[in-house]
Amino acid sequence: MSDPELRRRLYRVMVLARACDDRVAALKAQGEIAGSAFLGRGQEAFSGAAGLCLRPGDVFAPAIRDQAARLAFGETPLDVMRVVLGRRTGWMRGRDGNIHRGDWSRGILPFISHLGAMAAPVAGVLLARRLGGRLGDTVGAIAIGEGGMNTGALHEALVVIGVERLPVVLLVADNCYAYSTPRERSYACRDLAERAAGYGFAAQRCDGTDADDCLRACQAAFAAARRGSGPQMVVADLLRLAGHGTHDDASYVPAELRSRYGDCLPLFERTLIREGVLSAEEAERTRAQCRAEVEAALQQARSEPAADAATDEWRVYSESDLLNLRWRR
Amino acid sequence: MKYLEAIRLALGEILAEEPRAFFYGQDIAGPFGGAFKATKGLSERFPGRVLNSPIVEDAMAGLAIGAAMEGARPIIEYQFADFASIAFNQLVNHAATTYWRTGRSCPLVIRLPVGGTPGGGPFHCQMPEGWLTHHPGLVVVAPATVADAYFMLKDAVACRDPVCVLEHKYLYYHLESDFDPATAEHLGLGRAALRRRGEDLTIISWSGMVHRALAAAAELESAHGIAAEVLDLRCLKPLDAESILASLAHTGRVLIVHEGFPYGGVAAEVLALCCERGFAWLDAPPQRLSARDTPVPFHPDLFAAYLPDERAIVQAALELASF
Ligand SMILES: Cc1ncc(C[n+]2csc(CCOP(=O)(O)OP(=O)(O)O)c2C)c(N)n1
Numbered sequence: 001m002s003d004p005e006l007r008r009r010l011y012r013v014m015v016l017a018r019a020c021d022d023r024v025a026a027l028k029a030q031g032e033i034a035g036s037a038f039l040g041r042g043q044e045a046f047s048g049a050a051g052l053c054l055r056p057g058d059v060f061a062p063a064i065r066d067q068a069a070r071l072a073f074g075e076t077p078l079d080v081m082r083v084v085l086g087r088r089t090g091w092m093r094g095r096d097g098n099i100h101r102g103d104w105s106r107g108i109l110p111f112i113s114h115l116g117a118m119a120a121p122v123a124g125v126l127l128a129r130r131l132g133g134r135l136g137d138t139v140g141a142i143a144i145g146e147g148g149m150n151t152g153a154l155h156e157a158l159v160v161i162g163v164e165r166l167p168v169v170l171l172v173a174d175n176c177y178a179y180s181t182p183r184e185r186s187y188a189c190r191d192l193a194e195r196a197a198g199y200g201f202a203a204q205r206c207d208g209t210d211a212d213d214c215l216r217a218c219q220a221a222f223a224a225a226r227r228g229s230g231p232q233m234v235v236a237d238l239l240r241l242a243g244h245g246t247h248d249d250a251s252y253v254p255a256e257l258r259s260r261y262g263d264c265l266p267l268f269e270r271t272l273i274r275e276g277v278l279s280a281e282e283a284e285r286t287r288a289q290c291r292a293e294v295e296a297a298l299q300q301a302r303s304e305p306a307a308d309a310a311t312d313e314w315r316v317y318s319e320s321d322l323l324n325l326r327w328r329r
Numbered sequence: 330m331k332y333l334e335a336i337r338l339a340l341g342e343i344l345a346e347e348p349r350a351f352f353y354g355q356d357i358a359g360p361f362g363g364a365f366k367a368t369k370g371l372s373e374r375f376p377g378r379v380l381n382s383p384i385v386e387d388a389m390a391g392l393a394i395g396a397a398m399e400g401a402r403p404i405i406e407y408q409f410a411d412f413a414s415i416a417f418n419q420l421v422n423h424a425a426t427t428y429w430r431t432g433r434s435c436p437l438v439i440r441l442p443v444g445g446t447p448g449g450g451p452f453h454c455q456m457p458e459g460w461l462t463h464h465p466g467l468v469v470v471a472p473a474t475v476a477d478a479y480f481m482l483k484d485a486v487a488c489r490d491p492v493c494v495l496e497h498k499y500l501y502y503h504l505e506s507d508f509d510p511a512t513a514e515h516l517g518l519g520r521a522a523l524r525r526r527g528e529d530l531t532i533i534s535w536s537g538m539v540h541r542a543l544a545a546a547a548e549l550e551s552a553h554g555i556a557a558e559v560l561d562l563r564c565l566k567p568l569d570a571e572s573i574l575a576s577l578a579h580t581g582r583v584l585i586v587h588e589g590f591p592y593g594g595v596a597a598e599v600l601a602l603c604c605e606r607g608f609a610w611l612d613a614p615p616q617r618l619s620a621r622d623t624p625v626p627f628h629p630d631l632f633a634a635y636l637p638d639e640r641a642i643v644q645a646a647l648e649l650a651s652f
Contacts, residue, residue, distance in 0.1 A: 096430050104398045104433050112426070114418050120388040121423070124395020124403070131351055131377065131401065153418065156388035163383055316425070316466040317490045318434035322567060324517035327483035 002215045004277045010052055010072075010211055011272055012286055014044035014265050017068035019290040020077055021242075023298060024084055028246045033084050038099050040065030042241030043173050045264035046206070047143070048072055049214035050171050050234070053222035054141060059107040059125045061118035063143035064099055065173065065240070074106055077294045081301035094307020116151030118142065119170075123157055126166045135167070137226045143171045146186050147178020149195070158231075162200030167225040169218075170201065170233045173208065175240040176261075180252045196233040208238025209261055211268040238264070330508045332472075333501040335479035336367050338510070340404075343486050344375045347402055350486060351378045353389060354406030354440075364408045365442060365501055386412050390419035390439065394427065397437040402486055410441035410457045410495065417460070424491040425466030434489040438482070443471075444497045444537045444588055445636060450627035454498075456536070456587070456620075459594035461493050462566040469566040470518065471495040473539035475508040477522075477563060484518040492518075495565075497537040504540070519564045521572040527556035529650050530582035532642070533573065533599055535562040538588050545586075545642035553643075555650050565595050573599060574607050581612035582649050586642055591619035613652035618645050 021039040028037040040047060043065045051072025054060055060073050067080070082090030083101040091103050091110070102110030109118050122140040129135040148154060149172060161168045172192050176183050189195065196203035202224060206217035214236060221232035239261035243250040272278035319325055330338070343350050352368060358381045362369025372379035382389050386407060393403035407413045413420065420439065427435040445454035461469045468490050472481045478496065485492035516522055524539060525546050534542040539561045546557040560576050562568065577583055583603050585596045596617045603615045618637040626632050637645075 092430060093432070100430075102431075104431060109395075110427075110431050112423050114422060117391060117418060117423060120385075120391025120419070121395030121398070123388070124392035124397070124401075125399040126395075127392060128396035128399035128401035128403075131396075132349075152415075153387050153391065156383075156385035157391060159383050159385055160388045160392060316429045317468070317567075318428045319488055319490050321519075322468060322488070322490075322517075322564070323519035323569065325484055325488055325519065326515060326517055327480070327487040 007277055010048050013048040013068050013072045015286050016071050016290040017044045018265055019294045020067050020080055023294045025246050035097055036245040038064050038245050039242040040067045042239055044068040045211035046173055046208040046214045046236040049218045053218045057138045059122055059140045061109040061122050061142045066143050077297035078300055081297045085301050086307050087301055087304045088307050089304045115148035116154030119154050119157030123161050123166055139167045139225045141169045146174040146183050149192055158199040161231050165230045168231045169221045169225050172235040175238050177240055179244045193235040201231045201233040204234045206236050208236030209264045211264055330475055332475050332478045332504040335475045339479045339482040344378055350402040352404050353380050353382050355382055355408050357406055386415035387419055390416040393437040394424050397435050404438040406440045409453050410443040411452045411455045413441055421464035425464050435491050436489045437491050438485045439493045441495050442498045443495045445625055446499050447629035447632050451624035454625040456589035458565050459589055468492040470564045471536040473536055473561050475506045476513040480515050499537050521563055521569040522561045524561050525559040527558035529555045531558045531560055531576040531580045532584050532586055533560045534586045538586050541639055542586050545639045548643050549646055577603055577607040578610045581610055583615040584645055584649050586618045586637055591622050613649055616649055
């Protein structure tokens, strides 16, 4: 069992992620957000556990439902609110929104929509570090769903990562559905960990509804990657506890399945309280603090300038004079 | 020096002078040295910096994006430009959008052997500039001379934006000139070059077709007394609009000659530019000569009939001149 301090930290990250997501969902319902809103409800344990294994200097390519890992790795609720509201002050300056956010300088790669496309860039970051002699014990983490596991982009990237033996942890959240497609229509193997050997990855499995099990598996995988044991895969079994996006009521998910998978957040809270790691009052206080933190971030973001068509630079090249550009040495 | 040798020379100098540079591509390392031998000898001279990739075109581009964002200067080689279609997504949706989305530049170079050779067929001869230039954010260049093969590759590495360098496969072995990097003219990456001066009409071309355009221009002069100007675009995105319009203003007549498919693409873009911004100078409707609107044929006879040849260019120019 992980140490109590780490479990409390994970609990807090999960609560904060849920609070962020809940607020984003409410903003969407209120009509304050353009486009879609995607929630990580039910995935906070796995995502948060992975995020807590990341260290400064690591690189992380989040998937759709990784609010918890993002927060654990240093994203703040203010970073979230600025992007979802399209603020000029945000990472994406209104040019991109929702989960398509990140900051290369912090090692949180700005997600492009195309599933699987962020894996090869993680390999590129690590390879560049290795070539530059500064890889050290840094690790790259790539999050993906069972749906995204089928993309050619991911397959190609895993081949490269395996061949180069890069310190990568592939985090597979198998949440039963890719949009409305049940997992039986996504893969024909017993579970996705079976694919690991084919790429030269070691594999761990965990129960994505059990935060302690997620911590155990993620800690083992990150430690192995960090000490040079080659690429690692962690496959979590869980259920997406929301629609694909807020527009989707997920009515295609049968009740039987819903009753089979619990909600990782209250489950973890009950365990921590039962084991005396957390008191009911502390839990209540954490929830209130997180809600307040998210609310403050929202108010701050709201007060900041929105993207502005008149003042945006509309520039796609960073070079200002391509006409006269020349190699000089 | 041959076109290919100029590329190899530039690649060696890039590794020697730019410590952040590395090469990644299929079969480029070791004594084999790449499908066209552009990197032959370089992995021995620069151990660890010329890396063989698996057959993963999409991941090659994705890996280069990550490496570029991490401060390296990746140069990837596609074995044939045709296979870069596998990397369509990483190129046009990722590399091309990164600076705009994130405010951080993405300096990577993509080397693409393009164009037709007899017997190459539908999947080893294509010109990719239509789709590469359509999406905002990529710089697309097409060196047509030995000097440009050398300079533009080095300029591409100096550029902080993603640059696609279209290297013509026929020119690799067939184009030769006495090129000396120390004395040759080094134009800016984005500039078009006037390869021949003339008064009567302008032939605009790029990549391998520049040489057919020049041959046709010589024929027009000697056999018909028509002085055709030949403008080599060099950089296909962004376009050197001023040079195009200046030549149009000078001659009043424009014929665009290229090797790619006729529908849309760079030729249509240049033609639109001439109409939109050069209308007042036009003495005749601007014309295009392209490949046929079919896949590239395999048999040498079909292939020869597929591309505009010197005679077709001369014929089109005569019609344009007499309009
Ligand atoms: C390459 C690609 N195809 C389709 C989509 C549209 N799309 C976005 S999310 C999604 C489902 C993803 O399922 P999964 O990878 O299992 O992740 P989950 O949403 O379950 O977290 C689809 C089809 C996409 N973004 N990228």
